[in-house]
Amino acid sequence: MTSFPAALGLSSEQTEEVVRLAGLAPSLHNSQPWRFRLASDAIELHSDPQRRLPAADPDDRELRLACGAALLNLRLALEHVGVRPVVTLLPRFAGSTALAEVRDGGRATQAPGEQELYRAIPKRRSNRRPFRETQVPTKHRHALAAAVQREQCWLHVMERSELGVLERLVRHAHRVQMADPRFRDQLARWTGRPPGTVEGVPAAAAGPLPEPQDQWVLRDFSGGQARARVPGKDFEYEPLLVVVCSHHDSRLDDLYAGQAMQRMWLTATVRGLALSLLSQVVEVTDTRDELSRLLGSTWYPQAVARIGYGWPTPVTPRRDVRDLLISD
Numbered sequence: 001m002t003s004f005p006a007a008l009g010l011s012s013e014q015t016e017e018v019v020r021l022a023g024l025a026p027s028l029h030n031s032q033p034w035r036f037r038l039a040s041d042a043i044e045l046h047s048d049p050q051r052r053l054p055a056a057d058p059d060d061r062e063l064r065l066a067c068g069a070a071l072l073n074l075r076l077a078l079e080h081v082g083v084r085p086v087v088t089l090l091p092r093f094a095g096s097t098a099l100a101e102v103r104d105g106g107r108a109t110q111a112p113g114e115q116e117l118y119r120a121i122p123k124r125r126s127n128r129r130p131f132r133e134t135q136v137p138t139k140h141r142h143a144l145a146a147a148v149q150r151e152q153c154w155l156h157v158m159e160r161s162e163l164g165v166l167e168r169l170v171r172h173a174h175r176v177q178m179a180d181p182r183f184r185d186q187l188a189r190w191t192g193r194p195p196g197t198v199e200g201v202p203a204a205a206a207g208p209l210p211e212p213q214d215q216w217v218l219r220d221f222s223g224g225q226a227r228a229r230v231p232g233k234d235f236e237y238e239p240l241l242v243v244v245c246s247h248h249d250s251r252l253d254d255l256y257a258g259q260a261m262q263r264m265w266l267t268a269t270v271r272g273l274a275l276s277l278l279s280q281v282v283e284v285t286d287t288r289d290e291l292s293r294l295l296g297s298t299w300y301p302q303a304v305a306r307i308g309y310g311w312p313t314p315v316t317p318r319r320d321v322r323d324l325l326i327s328d
């Protein structure tokens with residue numbers, strides 16, 4: 001096998017590792033919609049148009065969130081090997097799929113907090129199972145909000161008084177999506193995958209079969225294969241629900257929000273917290289607009305997350321790192 005191409009003055013092995021870690025980012029239905037072009041002086045991050053999910057994400061907003069998350073991993077991984085990443089978002093001359101270009105800004109020494117986030121990259125998971133009835137302490141809430149702000153976004157922590165409206169919006173969005181045959185078809189194709197799959201959501205990573213009384217986890221990711229839950233193992237009554245918001249609603253903001261979401265998710269992982277996303281409410285235009293109004297119309301909701309104390313959940317596999325490269 002030929003050696004992995006090298007970039008930014010790194011060895012071939014180091015370059016392979018930073019691209020592999022970028023590819024451990026979360027993505028809608030584990031579609032992994034990213035590609036990387038490696039050059040001696042830059043790593044370019046591109047979207048992969050073959051991996052679009054038009055029924056759920058017609059404008060590619062969530063595709064860009066996922067690529068933003070991959071970019072945060074890439075930044076942390078580069079700093080870890082001593083490269084200070086200098087990022088240009090939406091670079092003009094790298095082609096229509098280019099989302100970011102990362103160059104070498106000199107020697108970096110990774111701060112201890114960033115090293116913790118780096119080490120959390122392979123430990124982060126989507127946890128769709130019930131969480132414990134334990135409140136997330138205020139200090140952790142503050143750390144999650146600070147993580148999001150550090151990436152130029154805003155975290156709205158849902159208040160108890162807002163949960164009724166959010167629940168109504170989530171249910172409405174779920175009904176709208178499940179009434180659309182294109183959406184159902186896409187969900188069925190990308191979820192409930194057998195063991196050994198390298199893309200899409202394996203049945204093992206789905207939570208229990210959603211039941212009518214469940215408030216927040218409504219999508220069945222098991223392709224109908226999940227077993228009904230053990231009696232008494234219901235979803236938590238009051239999870240922490242948060243909304244990652246951007247200042248505007250442009251392609252650039254989606255990339256900021258993806259990095260913010262991932263910094264929050266890694267921060268949660270470092271602090272022993274589990275997280276799953278509830279995206280239906282921000283995928284359906286009407287409910288996203290209503291959620292924005294609920295938040296005061298000053299922010300654009302990008303990702304809604306449920307956070308708490310969970311039990312271990314299996315890893316969702318990824319494609320081979322060589323399959324992520326653009327070869328010219």
Ligand SMILES: Cc1cc2nc3c(=O)[nH]c(=O)nc-3n(C[C@H](O)[C@H](O)[C@H](O)COP(=O)(O)O)c2cc1C
Pocket residue numbers: 024025026027028029030031062063065066069124125126127128200201219221276277278279280315316
């Ligand atoms: C933009 C975006 C939206 C997502 N929406 C949902 C969702 O609505 N429900 C869910 O359970 N997981 C959702 N996910 C999580 C993905 O399914 C998950 O990242 C992927 O299967 C890989 O698994 P991992 O996060 O455990 O690595 C979303 C991820 C991203 C990036």
